[in-house]
Amino acid sequence: MECRPNCGACCIAPSISSPIPGMPDGKPANVRCIHLTDTYQCRIYDSANRPDVCHQFKAEESVCGRNRNEALQNLNRLENNRFELFSS
Ligand code: SF4
Numbered sequence: 001m002e003c004r005p006n007c008g009a010c011c012i013a014p015s016i017s018s019p020i021p022g023m024p025d026g027k028p029a030n031v032r033c034i035h036l037t038d039t040y041q042c043r044i045y046d047s048a049n050r051p052d053v054c055h056q057f058k059a060e061e062s063v064c065g066r067n068r069n070e071a072l073q074n075l076n077r078l079e080n081n082r083f084e085l086f087s088s
Contacts, residue, residue, distance in 0.1 A: 003059040007068045008032075008040035010057055013075035021049045029079045 015029040021044060022034050035043040035050075044050045063078070064071045 001059050001061055001064065004064060004068065004071070006040050007064070007071060008036050009064070009068055009071035009075055010059075011036040011040075011042065011054075013072050014079050016051065016053060018051045018053055020051055021047075030076070 011033045013030060016026040016033075018026055020026060020033060020035070027033055033042075037043055042050065042054070063074050065074050
């Protein structure tokens with residue numbers, strides 16, 4: 001599926017253990033990545049410094065659901081189950 005505009009759920013809900021520019025320890029779950037803009041775009045999308053885990057994640061309905069709320073719920077459930085959506 002195509003990445004949903006104005007979502008950004010995958011840049012907020014999951015923890016990311018690998019370093020992100022400006023966030024050397026990655027980020028905890030439910031913390032907004034500092035590179036996510038107010039319009040839910042990745043500010044460093046085309047940068048070589050964007051974490052590999054971000055490049056590897058592809059939108060799919062089983063994770064992203066039918067809307068942003070479902071995406072956040074699914075990602076929070078996966079995070080709580082310690083599912084390693086983003087592994088470095
Ligand atoms: S670096 Fe970009 S794609 Fe990765 S979590 Fe941050 S905003 Fe999202």
